[in-house]
Amino acid sequence: MDWSDFDAVLFDLDGVLTPTAQIHRTAWAEMFDAFLAGRDQPPFTDADYFAHVDGRPRADGVRAFLASRGIELPEGGPDDPEDAETVHGLGNRKNAAFNAVLARDGIAPYPGSRRLLDALRERGTALAVVSSSRNARPVLEAAGIRADIDCVVDGLTAADEDLAGKPAPDTFLRAAHLLGVDPARAVVVEDATSGVAAGRAGRFGLVLGVDRGAGADTLTDAGADVVVTDLDEVLP
Numbered sequence: 001m002d003w004s005d006f007d008a009v010l011f012d013l014d015g016v017l018t019p020t021a022q023i024h025r026t027a028w029a030e031m032f033d034a035f036l037a038g039r040d041q042p043p044f045t046d047a048d049y050f051a052h053v054d055g056r057p058r059a060d061g062v063r064a065f066l067a068s069r070g071i072e073l074p075e076g077g078p079d080d081p082e083d084a085e086t087v088h089g090l091g092n093r094k095n096a097a098f099n100a101v102l103a104r105d106g107i108a109p110y111p112g113s114r115r116l117l118d119a120l121r122e123r124g125t126a127l128a129v130v131s132s133s134r135n136a137r138p139v140l141e142a143a144g145i146r147a148d149i150d151c152v153v154d155g156l157t158a159a160d161e162d163l164a165g166k167p168a169p170d171t172f173l174r175a176a177h178l179l180g181v182d183p184a185r186a187v188v189v190e191d192a193t194s195g196v197a198a199g200r201a202g203r204f205g206l207v208l209g210v211d212r213g214a215g216a217d218t219l220t221d222a223g224a225d226v227v228v229t230d231l232d233e234v235l236p
């Protein structure tokens with residue numbers, strides 16, 4: 001990996017910089033399992049998470065998973081209560097579970113990711129976080145890495161600016177624009193197939209996959225140029 005080919009690195013957050021993908025996955029499973037039990041459906045699996053939910057904006061994940069089980073629910077709205085049987089109600093129920101775990105356990109960055117951030121900052125590489133999550137900023141703060149990042153484009157930014165979520169490339173392209181960097185000179189770092197596909201669609205200089213469970217072949221098939229299991233492997 002020759003970092004001098006690149007002026008910026010655009011990191012996904014959950015599962016790339018922090019182990020929060022695991023907290024998201026557990027919160028989704030708790031919420032969907034309770035919902036599915038009442039409908040005589042088999043439980044939510046890791047395969048369901050990786051195929052339909054991982055990396056996508058919250059409501060898109062709910063819609064994609066329900067569609068995979070042939071279930072239709074009313075859309076509802078972002079202010080729906082947690083017990084509402086709507087797309088947004090289910091999303092809000094899962095969000096409460098996610099935030100309860102984050103508040104109880106806190107979060108630290110992956111040590112290898114922390115080391116790569118430090119090394120890239122030392123080189124003067126511009127650093128962005130591009131996350132579908134509306135919780136990205138509190139997670140960055142809790143992990144103590146907000147100050148290391150030059151620009152954050154998250155689920156709230158996407159909603160404010162009407163940007164299409166991953167697997168569309170729009171949020172990554174927005175971050176490159178904010179940093180003033182040509183996408184061809186930027187690396188996208190992603191653990192989810194939706195995010196890898198977004199990096200590929202945006203014609204970024206390199207799409208680096210991090211296999212935290214999605215599977216190296218699956219990430220390669222989605223468009224990753226290189227796949228590692230930890231960012232320690234690509235330290236300058």
Ligand SMILES: O=P(O)(O)OC[C@H]1O[C@@H](O)[C@H](O)[C@@H](O)[C@@H]1O
Pocket residue numbers: 014021024025053054055056057058061095131132133134135136155192
């Ligand atoms: O519900 P939030 O915090 O806005 O996050 C949306 C999605 O954000 C992604 O980063 C996670 O990979 C998903 O698991 C999550 O569902």
